[in-house]
Amino acid sequence: MSLVLTRINVHHHAAPGSNALLDINLSIAPGEQVALIGPSGAGKTTLLHTLACAHKPEPDGEFSIAGVHPWRLSPAKRHALRTGWFLAPQTPPLPPRQRVVTAVLAGRLPQWPLWKAIASLIHPREAAKAHAALMRFSLQEKLYERVDRLSGGERQRCGLARLLMSAANVFLVDEPLSALDPRLSRQTLAVLQDEATRRKATLICSLHQVDLALENFPRIVGLRHGRIVFDLPRAQVTDTMIAALYQNANLTKHTAVPDLIHTARANSSPC
Amino acid sequence: MPPPYAQHQPVIQPAILAFLLSLLGFIFASFYSLDLQWRALFSGTAIHTSADFFHGFLPPALTHAFLLKVGQATLETLAMSAVGTGIACFFGSALALPASGRLGTWARRATRLLLNLLRSIPELVWALILLIAVGLGPFAGTLALAVHTTGVLGRLMADALENLPTELEASLQVNGASPAAAFCYAALPQVLPQWMSYTLYRWENNIRAAAVLGIVGAGGLGQMLKFHLALFQMQEAATVIIATLLLIALVDSASFKLRHQFSA
Amino acid sequence: MSADFSCPPDPAWRSRVTALLIALIVLWPLLVASEFKPWQLFDKQSLDATGHFLRGFFPPAHSKEFLLLLLEATWQTIAIATAGLTLALLTAIPFTLLATETLSISRLESGHMRFISLLIRQTARWILVLLRSVPELVWALLLVRIFGLGPTAGVLAIALTYSGMLGKVYAEILESSDARTTQVLLRNGSGRLAALCYGVLPATAAELVSYTAFRWECAIRGSVVMGFVGAGGIGQRMDESMKMLAGDEVFTMLLVFLLLVACADFVSSFLRNRLT
Numbered sequence: 001m002s003l004v005l006t007r008i009n010v011h012h013h014a015a016p017g018s019n020a021l022l023d024i025n026l027s028i029a030p031g032e033q034v035a036l037i038g039p040s041g042a043g044k045t046t047l048l049h050t051l052a053c054a055h056k057p058e059p060d061g062e063f064s065i066a067g068v069h070p071w072r073l074s075p076a077k078r079h080a081l082r083t084g085w086f087l088a089p090q091t092p093p094l095p096p097r098q099r100v101v102t103a104v105l106a107g108r109l110p111q112w113p114l115w116k117a118i119a120s121l122i123h124p125r126e127a128a129k130a131h132a133a134l135m136r137f138s139l140q141e142k143l144y145e146r147v148d149r150l151s152g153g154e155r156q157r158c159g160l161a162r163l164l165m166s167a168a169n170v171f172l173v174d175e176p177l178s179a180l181d182p183r184l185s186r187q188t189l190a191v192l193q194d195e196a197t198r199r200k201a202t203l204i205c206s207l208h209q210v211d212l213a214l215e216n217f218p219r220i221v222g223l224r225h226g227r228i229v230f231d232l233p234r235a236q237v238t239d240t241m242i243a244a245l246y247q248n249a250n251l252t253k254h255t256a257v258p259d260l261i262h263t264a265r266a267n268s269s270p271c
Numbered sequence: 272m273p274p275p276y277a278q279h280q281p282v283i284q285p286a287i288l289a290f291l292l293s294l295l296g297f298i299f300a301s302f303y304s305l306d307l308q309w310r311a312l313f314s315g316t317a318i319h320t321s322a323d324f325f326h327g328f329l330p331p332a333l334t335h336a337f338l339l340k341v342g343q344a345t346l347e348t349l350a351m352s353a354v355g356t357g358i359a360c361f362f363g364s365a366l367a368l369p370a371s372g373r374l375g376t377w378a379r380r381a382t383r384l385l386l387n388l389l390r391s392i393p394e395l396v397w398a399l400i401l402l403i404a405v406g407l408g409p410f411a412g413t414l415a416l417a418v419h420t421t422g423v424l425g426r427l428m429a430d431a432l433e434n435l436p437t438e439l440e441a442s443l444q445v446n447g448a449s450p451a452a453a454f455c456y457a458a459l460p461q462v463l464p465q466w467m468s469y470t471l472y473r474w475e476n477n478i479r480a481a482a483v484l485g486i487v488g489a490g491g492l493g494q495m496l497k498f499h500l501a502l503f504q505m506q507e508a509a510t511v512i513i514a515t516l517l518l519i520a521l522v523d524s525a526s527f528k529l530r531h532q533f534s535a
Numbered sequence: 536m537s538a539d540f541s542c543p544p545d546p547a548w549r550s551r552v553t554a555l556l557i558a559l560i561v562l563w564p565l566l567v568a569s570e571f572k573p574w575q576l577f578d579k580q581s582l583d584a585t586g587h588f589l590r591g592f593f594p595p596a597h598s599k600e601f602l603l604l605l606l607e608a609t610w611q612t613i614a615i616a617t618a619g620l621t622l623a624l625l626t627a628i629p630f631t632l633l634a635t636e637t638l639s640i641s642r643l644e645s646g647h648m649r650f651i652s653l654l655i656r657q658t659a660r661w662i663l664v665l666l667r668s669v670p671e672l673v674w675a676l677l678l679v680r681i682f683g684l685g686p687t688a689g690v691l692a693i694a695l696t697y698s699g700m701l702g703k704v705y706a707e708i709l710e711s712s713d714a715r716t717t718q719v720l721l722r723n724g725s726g727r728l729a730a731l732c733y734g735v736l737p738a739t740a741a742e743l744v745s746y747t748a749f750r751w752e753c754a755i756r757g758s759v760v761m762g763f764v765g766a767g768g769i770g771q772r773m774d775e776s777m778k779m780l781a782g783d784e785v786f787t788m789l790l791v792f793l794l795l796v797a798c799a800d801f802v803s804s805f806l807r808n809r810l811t
Contacts, residue, residue, distance in 0.1 A: 054445045082447035093442035095460040099547070106456045110447030117452045123548055131542035144546055166446065298621050301614035305686045324681050350568035391796050392789070395672075395760045399777055404585045410570045483672040487763060490570070493672075500676060516668055 001066040001084055001170055001202065003028045003051055008061035010043075010050050020046040021057075022226045028202060030169075033193060035213035036206040038223035039246050044206035045090065047223065048172045051204065052087035053078060065170075083110040086168035090175040092159030096148035100139075100158055103147055104130040107165030133164040136191050152179040157188060164191075169201040177209060185209065189216055210242055327505035331513060341495070341514045348491035348518060351409045352474060352481040355416025360470040362417070363424030367466075370429035373454070383429070389422025394480045398489050412489030416477050427469045431462050467533045471526045478522040482515045492518070591782020595790065605772070605791055612768030612795070615686050615761075616754035619693025624747065626698035631705040632731065633659035660706075667699025675761040689766030693754050704746050712739045745807045752796075752803040759792060769795070 003026070010021040021043045028034060036044045049055045050063070053070050057063055063071065065085075070078050086107070094103045101124045108126060109117055116125060124130070127143070134140045137157040142150060150158065156179045163171060173192065177185040189205075189212060196203035207213045213220055213234075220237050222229040222245045229245055230237070369378040370386060398415035405411050439457035444450060485493020492515050499507040575581060634656055671692050678688035709731075717734030725733075736743075762770015769792060776784040 052445055054441070079444075079447070082445065084447075086446050087442070089438075089442055091438075093439045093457070095439055095457060097464065098456075098460045101545070102456070102460075106443055106448070107446075109443060109449070109452045109456060112452070114449065114451055118455060121455060122551065124545055127545065128542040135540065140540075143543065168446070298617055301617040301621075304610065305614050305618055305690065307618070307687050307690060321681055324677075346564075346568045350565040353565050354569045354571055388793075391793050393756055393760050395763055396773070396789070396792075399763075399774075400588075403588050404581045405575050406581075408570050409568070410572060410575065413569045413571060414576075479670045483670045486672060486676065496673065496676065500680060512669070512673065515670070515673070519668060 002030050002064075003170065003202065003204075004062070004064045005050070005057075006062040008050065008063060009058040010046055010055050011058065013055075019226050020055075021050065024050075024061075024228055026221070026228065026231065028204065030202055031196075031200045032219060033196060033203040033217050034205070034219045034221055035217035036204065036221050036223060037208075037210055037213050037242075037245065038229075041225075042223040043226040044223055045174050046226075048087060048174050048204065048206060051170075052085055052172050053082065054087065083166075084168060085170035085172055086163050086166045087172045088159055088163050088174060088176060090178060092155045094147040094155060094158060096146075098147050100134070100142050100145050100147060100150070101127055101130050104133060104158060104161045104165055107162035111167055129165060130161070133161040134158070136164065137161055137188060153181070153184060156180065157184075160188065160192065164195055169199055171196055171201055171203045171205070173203070173205040175206055175208060177207065177212070185212060324505075328509035328512075330506065331509035332504075332506040333510065337507060337510065341492075341510055344485075344490075344492045344495045344511070345514050345518050347409050348481045348485070348493070348515075349478070349522070351412045351416060351484070351489070351491055352477040352522065355413045355481070356420055356470060356474045356477050358413075358417035359420030359424050359473070360466075362421045363428050363470075364466060366421065366425040367428035367432055370425060371432035373432070373450075383426070386422045386425040386429070389418055390426065391422070392419065394419045394484060395487060398484045398487055402488055407488045407490070409485075409490035412481060412484040412491065415484060415489065416480060419480075420473055420477060424466075424469055424473060428462075428466050431465045431469075432458065435461055464533050468530050471530045471533075475523050475526045478519055482519065588780065588782055591780065592786035594783060595787040596781070596783040597787065601784065601787070605769070605788065608767075608769045608772045609791060609795060611686060612758050612762070612770070613755060615689045615758040615766070615768055616693065616751060619690045619758065620697055620747070620751050620754045622690065622694035623697035623701055626694060627701040627705060630659050630663055630698065630702040631709065634663065634702065634706045635709045660703075663699045663702040663706075665699070666695055667697075667703065669696070671696040671757055672761060672764060675764050675766050679765045684765040684767075684771075686767035689758050689761045689768065692761055692766065693757060696757075697750060697754060701747065701750060705743060708739050708742050708746070709735050748803045748806045752799045755799045756796060759795075 005024050005026040008021060008024040008026075009019055010024075012018050012020045024047065026047075036047065038044055046055060050057055056071060063069065065081065068081070070081055073081070102121065105120060105124055105126060108129075112120070119125065131140055131143055134143060137160065139154060139157055139161065142154060142158075147155060147158070156176065160173070160176055163173070171192065176192065177188060180188060192203065192205070193216060195201070205217070214237065218234060219232070220234050221231045222237075222241065224245055230241055366382055366386060368374060370382040372379040394415050397418050398411055401411040401414045401418075405414065435458055439461065440450075440453045443453040443457050448456070481491060481493075483493045485491040485495065486497045488494060492511055496508055496511045496515075499505075499511060674692035674695050675688055678691050682688050682691070712735055714735075716738075717730050720730040720734045758766070758768055759770040759773075762768040762772070763774045765771060765774075769788060773785060773788045773792075776788065
């Protein structure tokens with residue numbers, strides 16, 4: 001599904017006066033893999049939520065998915081579209097006392113009739129699929145564990161296992177690697193990208209780890225203060241542009257500017 | 272007027288003073304209007320009567336045949352409280368859905384009105400009304416407990432649902448799950464431990480209520496107590512009271528243990 | 536990582552099936568013991584009786600004499616609750632002082648209470664437990680036997696039961712508050728009562744009053760219920776009307792009762808909100 005945003009503005013829910021996104025113009029073809037980078041508060045999460053039709057943009061802009069304008073449809077028809085994408089929030093939305101198997105199988109809910117969903121609560125159906133999804137993240141041992149007994153990183157990967165269970169062909173992933181160490185980060189990103197390639201799905205992933213973004217994603221979009229600062233193939237993204245993007249913004253240890261420049265240079269491989 | 276810090280007496284605000292005075296007046300009026308027999312209360316005869324009365328309880332009747340009857344009545348009372356609370360849990364959770372606003376504002380108002388009505392009328396009054404419909408016996412007591420507790424539990428469960436953060440459900444719905452499925456997979460797992468805790472806590476209340484509903488004819492230990500007191504069979508009445516206290520203690524402890532298991 | 540890649544079976548399935556079986560096995564005797572026959576609700580006889588009773592509700596009784604009688608009965612109920620709660624309060628206070636560990640002087644010095652103090656404290660606690668474990672209706676039933684029909688039995692029944700409840704909760708509130716102020720006062724030689732008033736009471740007064748207001752509301756409901764065994768108030772009137780199957784009177788009284796409960800609820804919440 002192609003995604004096209006034209007002159008999109010989105011207000012903050014909490015502060016209707018200020019804008020979370022300003023004048024966004026973005027066009028993503030089916031099957032593309034795009035990394036969203038930018039400092040905290042830049043609007044990456046809001047952009048992903050807008051693409052998932054979780055935030056309604058201002059009416060003066062245009063937003064279409066596979067040629068359809070979702071906000072012009074009735075709520076019922078718009079809901080029917082939702083099975084086409086999967087939004088994975090930064091904090092994995094898993095109920096603490098639920099077991100991993102049920103939490104992961106929740107990804108299949110759009111495909112299941114209600115009786116099957118309820119039956120699965122008592123005795124999990126398609127547990128084998130959940131097991132296979134967890135195996136790709138090396139988490140298959142945790143299949144019947146409770147979610148609140150997992151570490152932060154394990155919970156994050158469970159949230160992504162739920163994504164694998166879905167039938168979506170647009171993956172909207174928000175900071176999937178924040179609780180993972182470098183080795184696990186690469187492994188997890190690899191799984192996501194493999195799946196996207198296999199399904200010929202679009203993958204839009206927001207990342208704080210700029211080095212990983214430059215290594216793995218052919219297209220990088222930089223956001224700052226709610227605007228798109230650049231939208232380029234990775235070869236054209238320079239260190240100066242990255243430094244300018246994060247300059248004077250709230251620096252966290254992920255975005256320490258001097259380190260970024262060196263690691264980005266060292267790790268970027270020729271395509 | 273000297274500044275506050277120079278005064279040695281604490282200054283009482285006039286509003287609080289007025290309130291306290293009217294409260295005292297209210298209390299005094301209550302005592303006065305009731306025409307309590309204070310003299311009778313503290314006179315020698317009253318103390319004698321009470322002493323004799325309580326003396327008549329000992330020793331409690333412990334014959335084999337009687338203990339069997341008490342055992343049966345205990346089981347009846349326990350069953351009343353358990354079945355009544357169980358029914359209330361089921362209907363309470365069913366009504367909690369509309370009462371939490373998930374099916375619209377009108378449904379919420381109507382359901383909450385119904386729940387308020389059910390819980391405002393005490394179990395005893397419900398029992399009296401239901402005795403007309405189903406006659407004497409523990410069934411009326413069970414239904415009375417079920418109806419009253421549905422009102423109580425329904426309201427508590429609905430409030431718990433309403434206070435839930437919506438992110439988990441929203442994240443399922445944004446990806447295409449139906450509201451019903453999202454409810455089952457996101458809201459229910461969060462709210463179920465609290466609902467179980469409310470139900471078990473309510474069971475503690477209901478065992479006490481079940482014990483006394485029999486006084487108006489709903490079977491169990493209450494009916495036995497009234498029967499023996501009316502015939503001035505104090506020793507039998509003492510056994511029934513002891514059995515009641517033991518049953519209440521048993522249910523309290525069972526409820527406590529189960530609640531701890533569920534919230535673990 | 537295990538070499539076995541197949542999906543393991545659900546370990547919770549067995550325990551869920553077992554739990555269900557146990558529940559069914561326990562449920563059957565419970566249903567039998569409580570004579571659970573829901574179809575009884577719908578048989579002709581009971582429907583007729585219910586219908587007849589409900590029809591008697593309309594129009595609700597509204598003659599002047601009846602309403603005046605009702606007003607008097609309502610006031611009696613409120614008075615019973617208030618008087619009973621006041622007595623309960625007066626009884627609970629000494630028990631609270633006895634039962635609260637914070638006020639233990641012997642504990643200050645050694646960290647442990649003297650054995651006799653411990654004994655007194657435990658006895659006080661057990662008395663409170665006994666007072667509140669006996670259902671208030673049972674107390675009412677017994678007291679009616681001693682003092683006859685009328686409000687005296689009701690007031691005493693509330694006083695006994697609620698002194699147990701108030702005593703326990705007051706002790707808990709006092710114990711859960713910061714003990715340092717009280718201990719400083721006790722160490723410097725103040726008496727227990729003074730330590731209570733100047734140490735713990737200011738901090739916990741709001742919570743104590745709030746709980747008492749809540750209990751007052753409960754006492755009103757309780758005194759209505761006790762009326763059914765002869766302890767006066769609306770309850771006794773309702774019992775009489777029900778025995779005569781005077782549906783119109785019962786209906787009016789139900790409405791008055793609901794109104795009373797709503798007002799008491801309002802007053803109690805108002806007080807509690809103003810305090811906190």
